[in-house]
Amino acid sequence: MTVTVPPLGLVHDPGPIPLLPAPDREIxxxxxxxxxxDRDAVVAHLAQASYEVRRRAVQTVHDAGLGHIGGEFSITDVLVTLYLHVMNISPEQVAEGDPERDRVVLSKGHAANALYTVLAVGGYIAPEALRTFMQPESMLNGHPARGKIRAVEANTGPLGHGLPIAVGTAVAAQIDGSPRRTFVLLGDGELQEGSNWEALMTAGHRGLSNLCAVVDRNRLQQGARVADTNDLEPLADKVRAFGWDVVEVDGHDHAALLDAFAGVPAASGRPTFVIARTDKGHPVSYMRDHVAWHHKVPSAEQVTQALAELDALAGGQEEK
Structure with a gap:
């Protein structure tokens, strides 16, 4: 079966594309x-969105037979908080090419499914487009492509590229005298790439207070723990030495994330580095903090279990 995906949010109408199976309910x-x-209502809205994103994303990965669900779940709360509250951005601004919109660069591009699902819950792409993930001729590649989706600011995938791109974007805003901000999301294993440290040094030197880097500190990378591969600690001290303000936060706490991002741009005139302490696979029990779920496809039974756990957690939140 094929359909023509509604063009909302896409650079062009891709025409008929094979469809993945329908989810149990659309996002x-x-x-x-x-x-x-008020603050409680904002946090509740973000929590509901994160629940919807995780619920849909796990079905997408199963149906496509591809994806990086563990790292997508660990970064979901950050993406939701940015797109649905923090950033000066909207589907209308993206469609119109508003030069003063805030930017976000997903440097850990393998978590593209999380980005696409957040774009769907935020109204940037049609929810039906998620059924084309990784299919022939789809705009929803395994890594984000700027030339295919309007809300994607940079092509990412090769690790170590997103932060340098974000620094360039922030420099452009600085030269323009613009208040627009740039946010960039990195994996912690990705910080083993030397290009990131060159970018950190440049951003500190130029006083890019309009730049915020968020590291998904889930402590796992492909095949191993980060500490066993190339230990990053003391990460906060290292980044401060490069001229950045550092904030450490629970990356699954929407209220804490709101507080962290409220400080961008920093009054100090320095760029902001947010260490978001997360768990790969959060909050699903069999995925959480398990290295195998960097790149693993859940079985039908595991999808059912994940949905049950997510539904139970969401129900508990509503009762509070």
């Missing part, structure tokens, strides 16, 4: 947090 388009909502 809800929640959009940004309501204007004027």
């Amino acid at each position: 809800a388009v929640l959009g940004r947090t309501p204007v004027g909502a």
Whole structure:
């Protein structure tokens, strides 16, 4: 079976594309947090969105037979918080090419499924497009492609490229005298790439206060623990030595993330580095903090279990 995916958010209409099986229910388009909502309502909105994203993403990976679900789950709360509340960005701004919109670069491009699903819940792409993930001629590649989706700011995949791109984007805003901000999401294993440290040094030197780097500190990389491969600690001290402000936060706590991002741009005039302490596979029990789920496809039984656990957690949140 094939369909023509609605062009909302895509650079062009790709025409008929083979469809993955339908999910048990389509993802809800929640959009940004309501204007004027109090803090509790904002946090509840973000928690609901993260639940919807994880619920849909695990089905996508199973149906496509491809994906990086562990690292997608660990970064979901950060992406949701940025797109649905923190950033000055909207589907309309993206469609119109508003030069003053905030930017986000997903340097850990293998977590593309999480990005696409957040774009769907935020109204940037049609939810139905998720059924084309990794299919022939789809706009939803295994890594984000700027030439295919309007909300994607940079092609990423080869690790170590996203932060240098984000530094260049922030430098452009600095030269323009623009308040627009750039956020970049990195994997912690990715910090073993030397290009990141050159970019950190440049950003500190130029005082790019409009730049915020977020490291997904889930402590796992492909095949091993980061500490066993090339230990990053003391990470905060190292980054401060390069001229950055450092904030350490629970990367699954929406309220804590809101507080961390509220400080961008930093009053100090320095760029901000957020160490988001996360768990790969969060919050699914059999995935959580398990290195095998860097690149692993859940079975039908495991999808059922994941959905049951996510539904139970969401139900518990609603009762609070």
